Amino acid sequence: MSGPVNLARAAAVDGWLARLGRGLWAPRCLVCGEQAAGRIDLCARCEAALPWMPAACLACAMPLRPPAAGAGRLCSACQRAPPPLAETHAAFLYGFPVDRLLPRLKFHRDLAAGRLLAEAMAVAFAARPRPDALVPVPLHRARLRQRGYNQALELARPLGRRLGIGVRPELLRRTRDTDPQSRLDAAARAANLDEAFEVRGTGAAPPHVVLVDDVMTTGATLHAAADALLDAGAWRVDAWVCARAP
Numbered sequence: 001m002s003g004p005v006n007l008a009r010a011a012a013v014d015g016w017l018a019r020l021g022r023g024l025w026a027p028r029c030l031v032c033g034e035q036a037a038g039r040i041d042l043c044a045r046c047e048a049a050l051p052w053m054p055a056a057c058l059a060c061a062m063p064l065r066p067p068a069a070g071a072g073r074l075c076s077a078c079q080r081a082p083p084p085l086a087e088t089h090a091a092f093l094y095g096f097p098v099d100r101l102l103p104r105l106k107f108h109r110d111l112a113a114g115r116l117l118a119e120a121m122a123v124a125f126a127a128r129p130r131p132d133a134l135v136p137v138p139l140h141r142a143r144l145r146q147r148g149y150n151q152a153l154e155l156a157r158p159l160g161r162r163l164g165i166g167v168r169p170e171l172l173r174r175t176r177d178t179d180p181q182s183r184l185d186a187a188a189r190a191a192n193l194d195e196a197f198e199v200r201g202t203g204a205a206p207p208h209v210v211l212v213d214d215v216m217t218t219g220a221t222l223h224a225a226a227d228a229l230l231d232a233g234a235w236r237v238d239a240w241v242c243a244r245a246p
Contacts, residue, residue, distance in 0.1 A: 027041050029041065029046050030042060030101060030113055031101065032046055034046075040120075041112065042097070049096055050097065051092050051093040051095040051098060052091070052092060052093075053089075053124070053244065054093075056089075056244070057073065057078055058073060058074055058078075058087050058088070059074050059075075059082060059083055059087065059088060060077070060078050060083060060088055060219055061088040061089060061090040062075050062244065062246075063246065083219060084223050084226040084227050084230060085222060085226050085237055085239050086237060086238050088222070088238065088239040088240075089125060089239070089240050089241070090124075090241045090242070090243055091120050091124035091240075092124075092242060092243045092244070094245045094246065095246075098117070101113040101116065101117055102117065102151075102242060102243060105117065105151050105154065105155075105214070106151045107147075109148070114151065118154075118155045118156075118157075119158065121155065121159050121240065125159075125240050130164070130165055131165060131209055131236075131238065132166075132206035132208045133165070133206045133208075134159065134160045134165050134212050135156075135167075135168050135169070135209050135210070135211055135225075135229070136150060136155070136156040136167070136212045136213070137211055137212065138152075138173060138197070140176065140177040141174075150169075151214050152212055152213050155212055155213075155242060159240075165210075168206070168209075170200060171200060171201070171205065171206075171209075172197055172199060172200070172225060173197065174196060175198050176195075193220050193221055193224035198228055199229060199231075199232035204233030204234075205230075206234060207234060207235050208237075208238075209229050209237050210238045210239065211225055211229075211237065211238070211239045212239075212240055213239065214241065214242050215244075215245060216241045216245065222241075225237075
């Protein structure tokens, strides 16, 4: 990836005709097509169904059950083997209707769904300490050419604007075109991403970096990216993801 601009033009999904339509007709729910509630492009039913993240492990964002649930708590796995991420936060559990919106952003260039989800992430993370930079998890250049855009960058841009945080997509590079993580088990995911990221440039990474991604499953991708940033001089790396797979 040579720069911060995604290859797909927003006009493909948000051109003058779409803007004109929003001005002439009542907005429709991006999930079911019913009339939107007004505040966001979801109807009242789909907005009420949003699976906001419950109390979760501070390090891996896995939901915690009482009595373990509470601020600053870690799950047993992270207590035994702390991950390279200082904190991980997810706006949602991966469930309806987020499981309809994220694939549309990731595979079908639905940037309207991305803006809606980024807005929700801004609400969820508004109280978090501000980092020096947001860094979207990069795609390899071959995958970027094939897809035309990076869904993590499409979440990071509006999130950064809303929270007043600079976005640094050029900082981290994916060095290998790894196999799709969805086809691998947890151990294979970690091996697949060994040394798959590097920090670009000769200077040190910013002291506090937040990685931005769409979905966290095992965390192998985020951990590999965090290791690269820590090796390059960052003293703290967190992750903010749209959804956490349970």
